[in-house]
Amino acid sequence: MSYKGWRGIRRAFGTPSALTMLVLGFGSGLPFLLLASMTLSTRLRDVGLDLGSIGLISLASFFYLLKFLWAPLLDRHAFPLLAFLGRRRSWLLFSQLLVAVSLGALALMRPELGVAGLVTWVLVGSFAGATQDSVVDAYRIEVAPAEAQAALAATYTLGYRFGLILGGAGALYLAEFQGWPRAYLAMSALMLLPVAATLLCREPVAPESSVVRRxxxxxxxxxxxxxxxxxxxxxxxxxxxxxxxxxxxxxxxxxxxxxxxxxxxxxxxxxxxxxxxxxxxxxxxxxxxxxxxxxxxxxxxxxxxxxxxxxxxxxxxxxxxxxxxxxxxxxxxxxxxxxxxxxxxxxxxxxxxxxxxxxxxxxxxxxxxxxxxxxxxxxxxxxxxxxxxxxxxxxxxxxxxxxxxxxxxxxxxxxxxxxxxxxxxxxxxx
The missing domain is CATH 1.20.1250.20 (MFS general substrate transporter like domains)
Structure with missing residues (x-):
């Protein structure tokens, strides 16, 4: 099937997978600033932590840089308790739910009284977020032909940017008027959108050779x-x-x-x-x-x-x-x-x-x-x-x-x- 020219654009962007990638991209972008960047550091500074401590706490999100270390396990196995969903969707659902739980737990933390609990949940959340990113990338590549990958990358990017907007500006506005706990709880609830997309989308067809299984x-x-x-x-x-x-x-x-x-x-x-x-x-x-x-x-x-x-x-x-x-x-x-x-x-x-x-x-x-x-x-x-x-x-x-x-x-x-x-x-x- 040709994907060149205007007809190619319509075919690439018209695939149902494009909408799926929009929502999955949103799920990947939403937690990043809340766990690994600006929103988290703003919260810590807002409650009085010194810059040195904020810099050290930011290292707890290092899992985002090391996700390739456990990616082979994502390729080889389904997540045990959710294996009935398939290899990709089982890990997606597990990681998305763990991100939601982590954000909810961070809402309950009081960093001005001690950072041990906060650092623990940042570690858990960044591991879950990095895992989610790896599986979303794999899902995108496997669910559609190579000719459609640029279109899926574009819709993924759109969703990711929406996630960044809500995880950044959205969370900051909520924190300004409702406080940090409610801001993080709201972000945790928004993770239900990618969870729903995972439950409704189809599992990619596994390669016929299934080399990784053997x-x-x-x-x-x-x-x-x-x-x-x-x-x-x-x-x-x-x-x-x-x-x-x-x-x-x-x-x-x-x-x-x-x-x-x-x-x-x-x-x-x-x-x-x-x-x-x-x-x-x-x-x-x-x-x-x-x-x-x-x-x-x-x-x-x-x-x-x-x-x-x-x-x-x-x-x-x-x-x-x-x-x-x-x-x-x-x-x-x-x-x-x-x-x-x-x-x-x-x-x-x-x-x-x-x-x-x-x-x-x-x-x-x-x-x-x-x-x-x-x-x-x-x-x-x-x-x-x-x-x-x-x-x-x-x-x-x-x-x-x-x-x-x-x-x-x-x-x-x-x-x-x-x-x-x-x-x-x-x-x-x-």
């Missing part, structure tokens, strides 16, 4: 790696991994410096909230849907090129803010360019990484690819402040844009070796 416990951990290199070869496999690691580097390397740059450019916290956190989310959603439609219409290879160049050029848009500090139009222009291409590139990369996974080891291989796509930029972002202090923000943004060069060189080498989803296999040795 391997032993140790093999469940090394076989995903062996399968990846068996399918791609060692040389191509390594280049693909390096390419994935480099793809969003220009965007990720400026992430840590974005907030300080906004303040240093003369914008108020209210400006940042309005432009970056509200308007920017909608710009990101628009970019995600543009990416999904572009891949459905034109294929993934050309969109990888467009996305890579777009992410790099969007960094240069921040030069407007450096040149015209405190000008709100410059802020809107930079955030529009940055978030549009962030959303566009994110969907294109998800679709590309999905095409690289073996459906026998979907959760494991995709979790590894996601970690690889995020880690290089995160490490570089950690030292980006030193570069800004040694030069200037303007020089930093120019240098960050130039980091796209290795990505483009790798893409040039990969160009004829990248197989479009749904296309016949490449000849051996190509």
């Amino acid at each position: 391997i032993d416990f140790v093999g469940a951990f090394w076989q995903p790696f062996a399968s990846y290199f068996a399918n791609n070869g060692v040389a191509l496999g390594l280049v693909l991994l390096v390419f994935v690691g480099c793809f969003k580097f220009p965007d990720q390397v400026i992430g840590v410096m974005a907030g300080p740059f906004y303040l240093d450019s003369g914008y108020t916290k209210a400006d940042i909230a309005t432009v970056a956190k509200l308007y920017g989310i909608w710009a990101g959603i628009a970019g995600a849907f543009a990416g999904g439609m572009a891949v459905a219409a034109f294929g993934i290879r050309r969109m990888l090129l467009v996305a890579a160049i777009g992410v790099a050029l969007s960094n240069l848009a921040f030069l407007l803010m450096a040149e015209y500090p405190s000008q709100i139009w410059a802020f809107y222009a930079a955030i529009t360019a940055d978030n549009l291409f962030q959303g566009f590139a994110g969907v294109v990369l998800i679709a590309f990484m999905s095409s690289l996974t073996d459906r026998n080891f979907t959760a494991t291989q995709f979790a590894l690819l996601v970690s690889l796509a995020n880690l290089p930029g995160k490490f570089a972002g950690g030292v980006s402040g030193f570069l800004v202090e040694a030069t200037s923000y303007s020089v930093f943004f120019v240098l960050s844009a130039l980091t796209v060069v290795p990505t483009l060189l790798l893409l040039a080498w990969l160009w004829r070796r990248i197989k479009e989803p749904g296309a016949p296999p490449l000849p051996a040795g190509s």
